[in-house]
Amino acid sequence: MLEQTFKALADENRLRIINLLFHGEFCVCELEVFLGLSQSNLSRHLGKLKTSGIITAEKDGQWVHYMISEVFKSENVLLFEYLQKKMRKDQVFEKDIERMQNYKKSKLSCSVIRENKEQVLEIINQEESHAKGK
Amino acid sequence: MLEQTFKALADENRLRIINLLFHGEFCVCELEVFLGLSQSNLSRHLGKLKTSGIITAEKDGQWVHYMISEVFKSENVLLFEYLQKKMRKDQVFEKDIERMQNYKKSKLSCSVIRENKEQVLEIINQEESHAKGK
DNA sequence: TGAGTATATGAGAATATGATCATATAGAAA
DNA sequence: TTTCTATATGATCATATTCTCATATACTCA
Numbered sequence: 001m002l003e004q005t006f007k008a009l010a011d012e013n014r015l016r017i018i019n020l021l022f023h024g025e026f027c028v029c030e031l032e033v034f035l036g037l038s039q040s041n042l043s044r045h046l047g048k049l050k051t052s053g054i055i056t057a058e059k060d061g062q063w064v065h066y067m068i069s070e071v072f073k074s075e076n077v078l079l080f081e082y083l084q085k086k087m088r089k090d091q092v093f094e095k096d097i098e099r100m101q102n103y104k105k106s107k108l109s110c111s112v113i114r115e116n117k118e119q120v121l122e123i124i125n126q127e128e129s130h131a132k133g134k
Numbered sequence: 135m136l137e138q139t140f141k142a143l144a145d146e147n148r149l150r151i152i153n154l155l156f157h158g159e160f161c162v163c164e165l166e167v168f169l170g171l172s173q174s175n176l177s178r179h180l181g182k183l184k185t186s187g188i189i190t191a192e193k194d195g196q197w198v199h200y201m202i203s204e205v206f207k208s209e210n211v212l213l214f215e216y217l218q219k220k221m222r223k224d225q226v227f228e229k230d231i232e233r234m235q236n237y238k239k240s241k242l243s244c245s246v247i248r249e250n251k252e253q254v255l256e257i258i259n260q261e262e263s264h265a266k267g268k
Numbered sequence: 269t270g271a272g273t274a275t276a277t278g279a280g281a282a283t284a285t286g287a288t289c290a291t292a293t294a295g296a297a298a
Numbered sequence: 299t300t301t302c303t304a305t306a307t308g309a310t311c312a313t314a315t316t317c318t319c320a321t322a323t324a325c326t327c328a
Contacts, residue, residue, distance in 0.1 A: 003146045010140040011286080023187050028305060041287060043306055062295045062304045078216035085212065086136050114303075145316085162275060177276055196274045196325045247310060248273075 005076070008052035011038060012092075014045050018068070019093040020100055021055060022084060024044075025067040029113050033120055034099050063110060099124040139210070142186035146226075147171060148179050149217075152202070153227040154234055156190060157217060163247050167254055168233050197244060206232040233258040 009015060016035055020026060026034070032042055046066055049055045056069045073080055088092040104126040113120050142148060150169055154160060160168070166176055179241045180200055183231040190203045207214055221227040247254050 002217075003144060006140050006144040006149075007285095009226065010137060010144040012137045013286090015140075029303095038288075038305085039305070040289080043304095044286080047306075059295095064305060076216070078212050078219065082210070082212035082216060083136075090136065090156055110301090120219055147316090163273095172318075173275070174277085175317080176276095183277075193325090198275065245273090251309080 004052055005054070005079075007050055008054055009083075011045070013041075014049055015087075016093065016096055017042075017045060017049060017066075018054065018083065020096055021066060021068045021089045022087070023097060023100060025058075025065045026100075027060075027063040027065050027110055029110055030103070031066070033113055033117065034096055034103070035125065102126060118125075138186055139188070139213075142183055142188055143164045143217075145179070147175075148183055149221075150227065150230050151176075151179060151183060151200075152188065152217065153221045155200060155202045156221070156231055157231060157234060158236075159192075161194075161197040161199050161244055163197075163244055164237070165200070167251065167258065168230055168237070225227055236260060 004105055007017075013035065017031060019100065020031060020034055028039065028042055028046065031037070033044075037045075046055070046057070050057055050066075053069055053072050055066050057071075058065045058067070068080075104118070106123050108120055108123065141151075148210050151165060154165060154168055157206070162173065162176055162180065165171070165180075166173055167186065169176065171179075180189070180191070182193060184200075187203055187206050189206075192199045192201070202214075240257050242254055242257065
């Protein structure tokens with residue numbers, strides 16, 4: 001069981017998914033643009049996380065929303081605290097959150113993504129104007 | 135980095151090694167009988183745990199003593215607490231500890247193991263007389 | 269020195285994993 | 299109904315992982 005949990009966590013793409021789900025629920029097409037992964041690849045990673053019990057899925061019409069499993073969370077409190085702490089210190093994970101927040105701020109919606117992927121990518125990848133003024 | 139840590143933990147044999155090292159320092163031949171792994175296989179697992187920074191090794195003559203890395207421990211407190219908590223609830227890990235304690239109680243030493251492996255195995259595998267009176 | 273012991277490592281086989289392409293399914297919209 | 303869209307999955311390839319056997323290294327003891 002412990003082994004299965006760690007196997008599920010032993011992949012950067014899956015860790016990036018979990019990091020995003022710490023900040024909300026998302027459907028596959030949203031995660032796709034946040035992470036730059038192909039639909040098929042992403043779907044498989046979500047499948048593994050679901051099989052291992054770390055995340056759950058809720059169908060909403062043709063969309064599927066993924067979220068952290070409350071059951072798993074309550075049974076693995078220390079692990080989640082550890083993950084959140086470590087992820088906050090890592091550029092890769094922070095960048096993903098930034099993209100996700102740009103997406104939310106811009107009031108973009110799930111259905112726009114496919115039609116205007118180029119434009120959506122440009123919007124979510126824009127630098128924070130004041131942050132990191134290098 | 136996080137990914138590397140989880141990769142190192144994503145194997146039952148390595149988790150069993152870590153579980154034992156939570157309770158002391160041991161050399162390869164001791165871990166060998168506690169876990170029933172071949173010398174070569176065990177050595178490789180120890181190598182991976184060492185490469186990932188989770189454990190360290192100290193040479194003592196022809197023996198090598200392995201132990202949890204204090205540096206890693208201090209940088210991953212929550213993870214270690216999580217591991218210890220989960221391991222205490224798992225039969226497999228508890229059994230390993232029992233074998234290790236039988237070994238210590240019997241005042242067996244590292245050098246006896248090779249000569250009398252059969253006998254050592256018998257001693258460390260004996261049931262606790264009062265515990266689990268099934 | 270030479271023999272013996274503890275551990276590490278190269279090479280190979282078996283299996284597992286991750287990514288991709290094409291296709292299937294299921295729901296939405298027309 | 300047909301068409302379109304979101305997600306899942308079969309098949310495949312490339313790579314990674316685990317284990318084993320044989321051998322190498324490094325230390326000890328005579």
